[in-house]
Amino acid sequence: MLRIQQLVKRYGHDEPVLKGLDLEVPDESVVSIIGASGAGKSTLLRCINRLVEPTSGSIELNGAELTRLHGNELRKARRRIGMIFQGFNLVDRLTVMENVQCGRLGYIPYWRAALRKYSTEDIDRAYTLMERVGIAHYANKRADELSGGERQRVGVVRALMQNPEILLADEPTASLDPVSSRQIMELLQTLAQELQLPVLINIHNVAEAREYTQRIVGMRFGRLIFDGKPEDLDQSAMDTVYSGTPAEDRQQAEQDTSKAVVS
Known part of the structure; x- marks a missing residue:
């Protein structure tokens, strides 16, 4: 079980990238994180494995408070967190x-x-x-x-x-062709069940999120503003997640949604 409470990440004196974020990811679940560029998705994953230091808040993995660890204890904790990168x-x-x-x-x-x-x-x-x-x-x-x-x-x-006790995937299909993308998402979905692992996936492709994950979390400006099943991600929810974001992000999200409906 991954439990995040009131997570804040601020760079210098700028507005926080993450703003009091709460999230729980149970075992054997595949959760996708969607949102426009700059929503804080990648920062969230990097705070979990401490590639980025949280400003405040709590990140607990199977009872261990990760934000309090340093040195050798942090090294031991990191080896329990598998990371899959967009650039391999x-x-x-x-x-x-x-x-x-x-x-x-x-x-x-x-x-x-x-x-x-x-x-x-x-x-x-x-x-x-x-x-x-x-x-x-x-x-x-x-x-x-x-x-x-x-x-x-x-x-x-x-x-x-x-x-690992959890798998984090940061845009794992962004550099892949459509066939390879589907194969990787199917693989992550199956491995979560076989190994009883929670999997948290940062993804731009809404169609893949709908098809291959059990739960979708929508982020906007460092906050969670949607948390539900794929079938709950209707047009109103999409508008909430992507409203006010650059046109290219909104257009891509709409295209992905159309693909999901067609498939």
Whole structure:
């Protein structure tokens, strides 16, 4: 269970990016976060894993208060939070297996990682996970030789190698073609059920949010202004989330909604 209470993030003396935000994400649930650019979606995810330091508020993961941790305790907590990035964040010159093993960096000494001294247990688990997502045959292939969808699958396995208690996905399909996007969203949906993991996805594509997540949270100007089931996200709710935002954001949201209705 992820529980966020009164979360605030302010940069300098500017207006807060996050304004007293409250959110709970139970186990085995897939929750999407929608909203225009600048709504605070990415900042929220980065506050959860402490890539960005919250200004105030509480972030609790399975009983552990993350905002109070520092040093080694913070390092241990971060390894329980799997992160999937829009830009994949792979090391292109390394093989798929080597990139996947980067998910173990929070658990093994640096010298072992530098010398690529992976344990038999970690190698076996990597193969099992790669087989599960369909990339085991690429184990010895360089990351820069893969397609976008394949690279994102490597990112998913790398996150799972952490044995995470939650998965955070920051625009995981934004760099992918439509077919690969659907495959990645289906994969995240299935993994949440199989591994009993909560998954929190920051996403611009409203159609994908409707189809692949159990709950949609809408953000605007650092606040949560919608929280409900996909079928509850009607045109009125869409207007509330995207009203007053740049025309291109509103247009894209409307297109995504139309796609969802057609499908």
